Amino acid sequence: MQRDTVFDLIGVGFGPSNLSLAVRLAEEAGTSRLAHCFIERQPEFGWHRGMLLDDCRMQISFLKDLVTQRDPKSRFTFINYLFERGRLNDFVNLKSFYPTRVEFHDYLRWVADAFEERLHYGETVTSIEPVHTPGSSKEVGALRVSSRDQDGREWQRVTRALSVGIGGAAQVPEAFAALGSHNVIHSSTYLTSIDRVVGKANDASRRKRVAVIGGGQSAAEVFVDLSRRFLHVDASLVIRSGALKPADDTPFVNEIFSPAYTDVVYGQSKDGRRSLIERFRDTNYAVVDRPLIEQIYEMLYLQNVSDDVRHRLLANTGIEAAVRTADGQIELTLRDNLTGLGRAERFDALVLATGYRRDTHIALLDGLAPHLGDALAQGDVERDYRLATPEHFKPRIYLQGCCEDSHGLSDTLLSVLALRSDEIVASLAEHAARDRPASRITPQQKNGMSDGRMAIAL
Ligand SMILES: Cc1cc2nc3c(=O)[nH]c(=O)nc-3n(C[C@H](O)[C@H](O)[C@H](O)COP(=O)(O)OP(=O)(O)OC[C@H]3O[C@@H](n4cnc5c(N)ncnc54)[C@H](O)[C@@H]3O)c2cc1C
Ligand SMILES: NC(=O)c1ccc[n+]([C@@H]2O[C@H](COP(=O)([O-])OP(=O)(O)OC[C@H]3O[C@@H](n4cnc5c(N)ncnc54)[C@H](OP(=O)(O)O)[C@@H]3O)[C@@H](O)[C@H]2O)c1
Structure with missing residues (x-):
């Protein structure tokens, strides 16, 4: 594997979680330079298309879009989407905070379209394997991400960090x-x-x-x-x-979906977290x-x-x-x-209509199991959504949408997306500056344009 194909971040799945991350990465000069891409199994952007019923509404205020809570001045707000679509005044006349899901889907697709060059649609990530640091039999320095496209071809990319945002099954x-x-x-x-x-x-x-x-x-x-x-x-x-x-979406109860509440849940013991989640289960x-x-x-x-x-x-x-x-x-x-x-x-x-499982990341990361100890099975995740990994394991794995047990009921929803992506990018930037000697970055990667994938001969 060539050294110059190493990404700073690969996002697995391109639903709202990694879409929000893409926005956050793009909106600051420092992080937009990190070499990153996203791999999505659907042939084009789609947000729960199988349930995109005409008249169904969002269960969350449009103000909890991909960015507003972090930066209301971003060009990727729902309000700017309405403005650019020429519907802002008409939307105001609706007097509603809850757009239809069809309209919100169109908003998400409008944002996703801005990131086409970093996206690989129609590829399913099939496995994640460790890549040992050259000269070390123990240290894992990077991850090999394998995927299969719709024509059955297999691809591999190498990355120092992974953001798993694969939703429920x-x-x-x-x-x-x-x-x-x-x-x-x-x-x-x-x-x-x-x-x-x-x-x-x-x-x-x-x-x-x-x-x-x-x-x-x-x-x-x-x-x-x-x-x-x-x-x-x-x-x-x-x-x-x-x-x-x-x-229950009454205002006091709804405070559990505020970003600050993530700290409240995370600060509890395992039993305390479980009990908080159980107490508010009927919100979701x-x-x-x-x-x-x-x-x-x-x-x-x-x-x-x-x-x-x-x-x-x-x-x-x-x-x-x-x-x-x-x-x-x-x-x-x-x-x-x-x-x-x-x-x-x-x-x-x-x-x-029997709900969703949130454990499919465990099978996806199974190739890393010998290096991760109990962290995966135990859901041992840091406050910055990083899987707790042993000292010899250098790549960082961020988990989105499967940390309800540690970070609370917001985790599977849109509620904290804007700030969660901010926290992940802050963590990523801090580590990337430490981990990546400048000599290993290609000019294309500096511009964030490197594809860096290799076809595997089957
Ligand atoms: C019908 C429905 C409506 C909802 N409405 C709301 C709402 O109004 N408000 C709210 O807060 N929450 C809502 N939710 C909750 C929902 O989880 C979030 O809205 C949101 O979809 C979470 O985003 P995500 O990116 O984490 O997951 P997802 O949206 O599920 O996206 C995950 C993506 O990963 C891709 N993927 C999966 N596996 C792989 C793989 N191996 N390789 C490559 N790609 C892969 C999938 O194709 C998908 O595009 C709703 C859920 C459902 C089912
Ligand atoms: N408009 C929207 O925005 C919208 C639309 C759809 C979904 N969503 C979101 O998507 C998420 C999931 O909602 P969901 O309705 O798909 O799932 P859910 O809320 O988890 O509900 C699953 C239901 O299936 C039942 N069930 C599970 N196993 C069963 C079994 N063996 N026999 C009989 N019943 C069984 C459960 O019954 P018990 O109650 O008995 O456990 C429960 O009522 C939520 O966050 C929801 O808000 C949003």
Whole structure:
């Protein structure tokens, strides 16, 4: 491997976390010179495209965009996006802090477009391996990042620091794992799969029974979309709890999403952190925006008025088993949690709105495991989001979106992005100045333009 191909930073994934980092790196002369690039598996920018439903809104103020909390004068604010799109005055007239997700997606893409030259879309990072310091059998001086593009070609790049921002992965409960994906989909791929699964909207040739599993925001949005857009679908929302519960977004509680609260959580013992997260869980998980709950209640009520009951909310309902029948339907064994009574029901399709796992970075970093001790498995992360690594391991690995246990509920959200990227870049710059002898930087890297990847002969 050539020395002049060494990056200062490679970002894995290009969602809002690493996008915010890209902005922060670009906005200061010193850090924009760090040789860096981002690798994203999607062929173009996309923010939860599988759930980009037309009328769904942000769950966070637009003022918590990628930069405003750090630098309201940045050219990458949501307000400047509106201005450049010629919609600022009209947006003001909406009197809302909560744009649609479709509009916020357009904002994120507008920002991402400014970083095209540093981006490698359509490549999935497959492994991270240690690169030993020349002349040392023990010291790890850099990381080799391997990726595969959409044509199956493999690529390698070497870096001194890594920012892992790969988001969550579909959480598929054990009971559904063996059913395959023919007519069982996760909410994360809802929009891209639902037509295939239930047929085109308004295809009245055969009614379809669809069960949506889960009681969170995704489940509620999918349930409403099925009932609204697919007139041939009878939808059942199956929840374990007794009722759809509202997300607590009242102002005092909302203070837990302030950047300063990260210090409060991080300053606790492991038990203390866990207890804080549990205490405020109903701000984010298994909860639904209040207006959406009211919309669902009214929809179910109006069905009763018209005596045309097609959609149902099955509360207090646990799912004990799910099997595929001979004719391809899914039979669910349901149990009423209050009465203990069981019954079986058949559905043509399932949408699992069962949330997300946040542990896929562990498999991605598995090639480094012999050097990292327990740090990965234990979630041992410094305040600056750096994985705690032993002395002989010199590369820095920053983790974004998988530090909820140590840094609090904001970690998986947009809430602290602007300041988190600031903290990471400050840490990165401090170490980069110390680690990188100037003689090893190529002119292209100084301009931050070096690609530095090598094709592997397969
Ligand atoms: C439907 C939905 C709506 C949401 N709405 C809000 C909201 O309104 N407000 C809020 O605060 N939070 C919201 N969230 C939470 C969400 O986690 C954050 O908004 C945000 O997406 C986090 O950004 P991220 O970059 O960490 O992760 P992601 O946005 O998930 O981005 C991760 C990126 O990494 C890429 N990737 C993954 N693995 C690899 C790999 N091996 N190689 C290369 N690339 C890879 C993925 O393709 C993806 O583009 C929402 C979540 C969902 C599911
Ligand atoms: N408009 C938006 O901005 C928007 C839209 C969608 C999602 N989001 C965000 O995305 C994140 C994830 O939300 P989410 O709704 O996808 O997931 P979630 O909040 O984690 O909810 C998952 C749901 O699945 C249920 N569940 C899990 N395993 C189950 C099983 N085996 N059987 C039955 N039910 C099971 C859980 O039930 P229990 O309650 O019983 O545990 C829970 O209700 C949140 O941050 C949310 O705010 C935002």
